[in-house]
Amino acid sequence: MPDVRLASPQGKWILLTTVLGSSMAMLDSTVVNVALPRIGEDLDADLAALQWTVNAYMLTLAGLILLGGSLGDRYGRRRIFVIGVVWFALASLLCGIAPNAGVLVAARALQGIGGALLTPGSLALIQASFHPDDRARAVGLWSGFGGVGAAVGPFLGGWLVDGPGWRWVFLLNVPLALACAPIAVRHVPESGDGGKHGGFDVLGAVLGALSLALVTYALIEAQDGSVVVAVSATAGVAAGVAFVYVEKHRSDPMMPLGIFASRQFTAVNLVTLCVYAALGGFFFLAALQLQVVSGYSALGAGTALLPTTVLMLLLSARSGALADRIGPRIPLTVGPLLCAVGMLLMLRVGRDASYVADVLPAVLVLGVGLVTLVAPLTATVLASVDVARAGLASGINNAAARAAGLIAVAALPLLAGMGEEAYRSPDAFDTAFGRAMLWCAGALVVGSAIAFATVRPLPPDCRKPECLHHGSINSPPLEGVRSKSRVPTEGEG
Structure with a gap:
C-alpha cells in the first residue's frame, strides 16, 4: 500500500514534480492561442496554418491520452511520466526554433504525444504514491496549483509574446522539464500494475487518431473544394467506423463500448x-x-x-x-x-x-x-x-x-x-x-x-x-x- 506522507520531504518533492509536469501541458494549452497572430505574422502563415498550430497538438493528445494511461499502468507510471516530460520538452524546443509553419505544426503534433504520456501520469503518481489519509489533500493541492498555472498561462504567454517573442512560449518548457525529470527520477517511487494487463490497443489508438486527423484536414481545407478534401472526409468517416468495429470486437479495447x-x-x-x-x-x-x-x-x-x-x-x-x-x-x-x-x-x-x-x-x-x-x-x-x-x-x-x-x-x-x-x-x-x-x-x-x-x-x-x-x-x-x-x-x- 502507498505510504508516502504529504508532510514528508519526499511527499513535497512528489507534489512538486507532478505539479511541474502537469503545468507544462496546461500552460502550453492556454498560452498558444494568445501567440497566434504573432506566429502568423512572423512565419507568413494563413489561417489554416494557425488552426493546425492548435489542432496538431490536440489531435495527438486526444487520440493517445487513453493509451498513455495504459502504458503507465504496464511499464511504470514514473517511467512513462518522465519519458513524457522529456519528449514534451524536446518537442517544445523544436517548436521554439521552427523555421516555418510546417515544422511548427509537426513539432506541435510531437508535443501532443508527450502530453498524452505525462498528463494522465501526473495525477496517477499522486494516487499511487501517497498514503490514503493524505491522498485527497494531495490531489486537491495538485489541482489547485495546476489551476494557478492555468490562470497565469495567458498572462505569461502574452508577456512573452510582447517581450522576448512567441518562441519563448514554447522554449519555457525546457527549463521546467530540466527541473521536473530529475526530481521525478530521484524522489518519486515507481508504481504500476505489471502483469495484470493484456495487450495494448495500438490499432484502436491509431484508427481513432487517424479518423480525427482526416476529418480535421477535410474541415480546415474544405474551402478548396478539391478531390483530396472529399477523399479525406470519406476516409476519416471510414476510419471512425473501423475504430468502433475494433473497439467492439477486441478483447482488451482502449475504449470498451460497453461503458x-x-x-x-x-x-x-x-x-x-x-x-x-x-x-x-x-x-x-x-x-x-x-x-x-x-x-x-x-x-x-x-x-x-x-x-x-x-x-x-x-x-x-x-x-x-x-x-x-x-x-x-x-x-x-x-x-x-x-x-x-x-x-x-x-x-x-x-x-x-x-x-x-x-x-x-x-x-x-x-x-x-x-x-x-x-x-x-x-x-x-x-x-x-x-x-x-x-x-x-x-x-x-x-x-x-x-x-x-x-x-x-x-x-x-x-x-x-x-x-x-x-x-x-x-x-x-x-x-x-x-x-x-x-x-x-x-x-x-x-x-x-x-x-x-x-x-x-x-x-x-x-x-x-x-x-x-x-x-x-x-x-x-x-x-x-x-x-x-x-x-x-x-x-x-
Missing part, C-alpha cells in the same frame, strides 16, 4: 461534446478577435480572459457542494446557458472595445457558467459508472472534450465564412467572429437541452478534489487514467 450502456454516462459525454466544442472555438477565436479587431496587445488579450479561470479556482468547490445538495441536472442545464449568454455578450467586442464595458461582462458571465457546470459534469461522469471504471470514464470524458475542441477549431472558421487571410483584415474577421459566436452559443443551448432531458440525480457525496479545485478551460478534470481491469484500493478514487 456507454450507462445512459447517464452517454448523456453527460454528449453534453461534454457540446460544451467543449463551444469553448474550444471560443478561446481560439477570442484571442484573435481581441488582437486583430480590438487592437489589444498579446499581454492585454491574455489578461482579458484571466477572470474566467480565476472564478473557476475560487468558486468550483462551492459549486460542487451545491450540486451535491440539489443534484447535477440544474447546474448542467443552467451552466451552458450562462456560457451561451457570455458568448453572445462577446458580440459587443469590436473595434476599440472597452474592457470594463464590453469584454469584462462577457468573460465574467462565461466564468460563472463554467463554475456552475464543470464540477457537476465531472462528478456525474464518475458516478455514472462503477468505481473500478472511474479512471477509464474520466479519461474518455477528457478525450471527448479535447476532440470536441479539435473539431470546433477546424469547423468554426468554415461555418463562419472566414477566408484564409481573414485574420489579417479586422473588418472581415469581426464579421465572421460574430457568426462564430452564434454557432458557439447554439452548441451550448443544445448541450443544456440534453442535460435537462437526460441527467438524473446521483448518489450523494460524489465530490472529487480534482473537480473542486480545477482551473483548466480546455478540458474537464482528469481523474487519473487507470486500467479498467484494476480495482482501486481502499481510499482511492
Whole structure:
C-alpha cells in the first residue's frame, strides 16, 4: 500500500514534480492561442496554418491520452511520466526554433504525444504514491496549483509574446522539464500494475487518431473544394467506423463500448461534446478577435480572459457542494446557458472595445457558467459508472472534450465564412467572429437541452478534489487514467 506522507520531504518533492509536469501541458494549452497572430505574422502563415498550430497538438493528445494511461499502468507510471516530460520538452524546443509553419505544426503534433504520456501520469503518481489519509489533500493541492498555472498561462504567454517573442512560449518548457525529470527520477517511487494487463490497443489508438486527423484536414481545407478534401472526409468517416468495429470486437479495447450502456454516462459525454466544442472555438477565436479587431496587445488579450479561470479556482468547490445538495441536472442545464449568454455578450467586442464595458461582462458571465457546470459534469461522469471504471470514464470524458475542441477549431472558421487571410483584415474577421459566436452559443443551448432531458440525480457525496479545485478551460478534470481491469484500493478514487 502507498505510504508516502504529504508532510514528508519526499511527499513535497512528489507534489512538486507532478505539479511541474502537469503545468507544462496546461500552460502550453492556454498560452498558444494568445501567440497566434504573432506566429502568423512572423512565419507568413494563413489561417489554416494557425488552426493546425492548435489542432496538431490536440489531435495527438486526444487520440493517445487513453493509451498513455495504459502504458503507465504496464511499464511504470514514473517511467512513462518522465519519458513524457522529456519528449514534451524536446518537442517544445523544436517548436521554439521552427523555421516555418510546417515544422511548427509537426513539432506541435510531437508535443501532443508527450502530453498524452505525462498528463494522465501526473495525477496517477499522486494516487499511487501517497498514503490514503493524505491522498485527497494531495490531489486537491495538485489541482489547485495546476489551476494557478492555468490562470497565469495567458498572462505569461502574452508577456512573452510582447517581450522576448512567441518562441519563448514554447522554449519555457525546457527549463521546467530540466527541473521536473530529475526530481521525478530521484524522489518519486515507481508504481504500476505489471502483469495484470493484456495487450495494448495500438490499432484502436491509431484508427481513432487517424479518423480525427482526416476529418480535421477535410474541415480546415474544405474551402478548396478539391478531390483530396472529399477523399479525406470519406476516409476519416471510414476510419471512425473501423475504430468502433475494433473497439467492439477486441478483447482488451482502449475504449470498451460497453461503458456507454450507462445512459447517464452517454448523456453527460454528449453534453461534454457540446460544451467543449463551444469553448474550444471560443478561446481560439477570442484571442484573435481581441488582437486583430480590438487592437489589444498579446499581454492585454491574455489578461482579458484571466477572470474566467480565476472564478473557476475560487468558486468550483462551492459549486460542487451545491450540486451535491440539489443534484447535477440544474447546474448542467443552467451552466451552458450562462456560457451561451457570455458568448453572445462577446458580440459587443469590436473595434476599440472597452474592457470594463464590453469584454469584462462577457468573460465574467462565461466564468460563472463554467463554475456552475464543470464540477457537476465531472462528478456525474464518475458516478455514472462503477468505481473500478472511474479512471477509464474520466479519461474518455477528457478525450471527448479535447476532440470536441479539435473539431470546433477546424469547423468554426468554415461555418463562419472566414477566408484564409481573414485574420489579417479586422473588418472581415469581426464579421465572421460574430457568426462564430452564434454557432458557439447554439452548441451550448443544445448541450443544456440534453442535460435537462437526460441527467438524473446521483448518489450523494460524489465530490472529487480534482473537480473542486480545477482551473483548466480546455478540458474537464482528469481523474487519473487507470486500467479498467484494476480495482482501486481502499481510499482511492
